[in-house]
Amino acid sequence: MDAAGLQRIWYGGAAVPGWLSALVPVYRLLRWLHRMPYRLGWRRATRLPVPILVVGNLTAGGSGKTPLVIALVEALHARGWRPGVVSRGYGGRTRTPRLLDAHPDPAEVGDEPALIRRRTAVPVAVGRDRAAAAQLLLAEGVDVVIADDGLQNPALARDLEICVIDGERRFGNGRLLPAGPLREPLTRLATLPWRVCNGGTAQSGEVPMRLHGDRAVNLATGQVQPLADFAGHAVHAIAGIGHPERFFAALRARGIDVQAHPFPDHHAYVPSDLAFGDGLPVLMTEKDAIKCAAFAADLQWSVPVDAELPGDFVDALTSALASARAR
Structure with missing residues (x-):
């Protein structure tokens, strides 16, 4: 079962397959052995x-x-x-x-x-x-x-x-x-x-x-720009975090037209992951940006957040x- 399927079961109310339930005692045993x-x-x-x-x-x-x-x-x-x-x-x-x-x-x-x-x-x-x-x-x-x-x-x-x-x-x-x-x-x-x-x-x-984020940092140049400047514009947004929708929702709440691209948590990015070919800006979490810095391009922006x-x-x-x- 892929990650999206698990998310539907864990958080979306989908029924738990019997074979997943059958593995819970195995997990309990492994936890016990770890602490024993x-x-x-x-x-x-x-x-x-x-x-x-x-x-x-x-x-x-x-x-x-x-x-x-x-x-x-x-x-x-x-x-x-x-x-x-x-x-x-x-x-x-x-x-x-x-x-x-x-x-x-x-x-x-x-x-x-x-x-x-x-x-x-x-x-x-x-x-x-x-x-x-x-x-x-x-x-x-x-x-x-x-x-x-x-x-x-x-x-x-x-x-x-x-x-x-x-x-x-x-x-x-x-x-x-x-x-x-x-x-x-x-x-x-x-x-x-x-x-x-x-x-x-x-x-x-x-x-x-x-979590509060009000700025974007260009991966290639280091330029800092108010996140509000992207309001009313279409962007690609990528997020390889545990709950990508939180990032996408935060951008939409600021009036940004988000084309969402969720990736698995801790995803190892390659340049083709960010090659959308339409000239739109690409916004990403700071956690994603640190892995994309090696092939940074002018259209790519990090959105840092502060707790x-x-x-x-x-x-x-x-x-x-x-x-x-x-x-």
């Missing part, structure tokens, strides 16, 4: 001498983790912290732990870590062994580590966890993979007091987050991290 060494004491989570903040979600696919990580890095840096980011580097070829340089190749280290490094300029480390990758950040002088994803990874001990929720799609049909989008049962929410709702309507106990968070949430989170550092 830690539950039985055969392995111990690595504890670092600095606070660890994990930003993740309960669903497969994107929910807005990366914009939140960038916003938290910027907020903590503004408050005098020296944050670093650790990630598995999903979609990249790198397997062993490594620090990213100032101009990382997303094909090597993954698109999301590359974007975080370029946007924030803070130390970023990737590797399948997140604990070993996080150790690399200590030599860079960081005093708080933010893990981009990893709620389901027990290898790295953490002080705080934030669950990001897609405010529009929520938890879909509420079923575990592969019959539904859930990586963990919804009962896990009870253990996650820090919950951020991206878009939609935040429910009780959730912190509202809004807007309540100030009291950031203050409370900072206070909690300070308490964790003092322990």
